[in-house]
Amino acid sequence: MSENHELHLRERGDIGMAFWVTGFVLLVLLPLLNVLPPEDSWLHFSDFSLNRFGKFLAFAIVALGLDLIWGYTGILSLGQGVFFGLGAYCMGMHLMLTIGKESVYGSELPDFMVWNQVKELPFFWKPFYSLPVALLGAILVPTAFALLFGFLAFRSRIKGVYFAIITQATALVAWLVFNRNETNLGGTNGLTDFKQLLGFRLSEPGTQRALYVLTVLCLGGAYLLCRWIIRSRAGKVLIAVRDSEQRVVFSGYTPANYKLFVFVVAAALAGLAGLLYVPQVGIITPAQIGVLPSLEMVIWVAVGGRGTLAGAVLGAVSVNLGRSVLTNYFPELWPFILGGLFVTVVLLFPDGLVGVGRRIGEQWPHISRRVSFIMPATKG
């Protein structure tokens, strides 16, 4: 019996072929297709496309975290945009400060402060002159916020739709706070016009390529981290919390601690994604961290297939790819397409793209048999 079980574990312990193939395509093939073929070749992967993919892959990191908390643990958070935003703003503040005298007004202060007649750099901006502080902050600020928020929410046994509502309210509050000029974070226009990072020009394709590669590596690391968590016994506890929280309590676990843990991990991943997003996209505004972006993140995971890590990545990339293709043709229709997609997925394909793929795989022998059965029948 136990022998059987070990075999089973070893079998599942291997990292799938799909991981290495995807890794090879993202990490080696796409950058090579960007650098090697001449620009007019059909094989050429443009700087613009590579940069856009970098953005999608940063989003995929958010989706992984959201999948941990929603897909595996069954807790719907509608506030992941806040954690993403905290990470993005930490990085953005550093990038603002490295602009220095290159700014439009030629002042050491960021342009929006000059515009708002702020004479002196606010105290909380000062540590962000240091890149290590900004990098650490991008992870630790969302982590600390999630720790406090999650502690209060889960201790009070807030669950289900109530948790979804308070996280959404938090996203709204964050949006309002970041929008205010008094907050000294650039108001509605956010942080933008970045010039350089560690002395490398952000406008250079080489810099963007490096950021892309860094994003792929971070995504790979995030994937392995999430995979390790869900395959551990603690990962099984997360699924158990989703299936029967009462039984988890009566098996001697404290579900609140597990929820807090996974909520904090998800927040840290969202912060990391924000950090990687900002230098690649070149702007962060409150519009990217509020209620709507937070909802979109949920849609990525739902479309890809919640409860599978591959699904989260697939969903984030495919929905965003769909968006950037479709908004070229029907910009004003996109919200309807996105909403329709969500409803369709929830009603018809609860396991998302991954589930559809799996179902086709399972059904294929039946379908082909039926077709070969019908074909001769119609002849006769």
Add this chain to the structure above:
Amino acid sequence: MTDKGSIIYLEGVTVDYDGFKALNNLNFIVDYNELRVVIGPNGAGKTTLLDVICGKTKPAAGRVIFGKDTELIGKREDEIVKLGIGRKFQAPSIYANLTVWENLDLSLKRLSKGVFPTLLGSSTQAERIKIGDALETIGLNDVAQTRAGSLSHGQKQWLEIGMVILQDPSLLLVDEPVAGMTDEETEQTGMLLQSLAEKHAIVVIEHDMEFVRQIARIVTVLHEGTVICEGPVEKVQADDRVREIYLGRQKVHA
């Protein structure tokens, strides 16, 4: 277990739901190595009794003593679990998306069930043997790697019993284990509980009188939150008040 005396001792316990007394000055004592069956009509307070013992419901008055001198009132549910009280719920309460093995593995008694030890921990050989033994006991060996959600109703109930016994409790609380089971499943469940009673004290709540006769040694009859009769099955069935309570509700077979 060599301990003498009572494993659970309830004295003057009252549970008040806005004026409705689910338990009314209840006294209830179970000894070590006892298999006790609690019967009574709907609303008699049977499930509330279990809720009080395992900390889910806080009584308005009374004492609940576990073992020699551990007061349970005021303790959290998980603390009570750690003291050695396991509970099997009425509706099967298992982890549908995990395998039978994983269900049992999570339930196994371990030194720490905190996040980080659980994240880093791996199974020892001794733990695997314990799980294997439990699978044997509950008769689910063949389906160890099956997703628990696809088990039959009876198998789910046994799985949950297996999960509870892996916590190694000294007292097992079992709420209507055979509801919805086939006759064959009911009989197997009866044998399972009797074999468990050799090592654990068990309190079983049940409606099914046939089943009660199969397993019971001592039966406690609850009515409107108090004990109205207690003793061997034959004595209880002969009791006039018990007949009166059950008359028109559920026939007590002679």
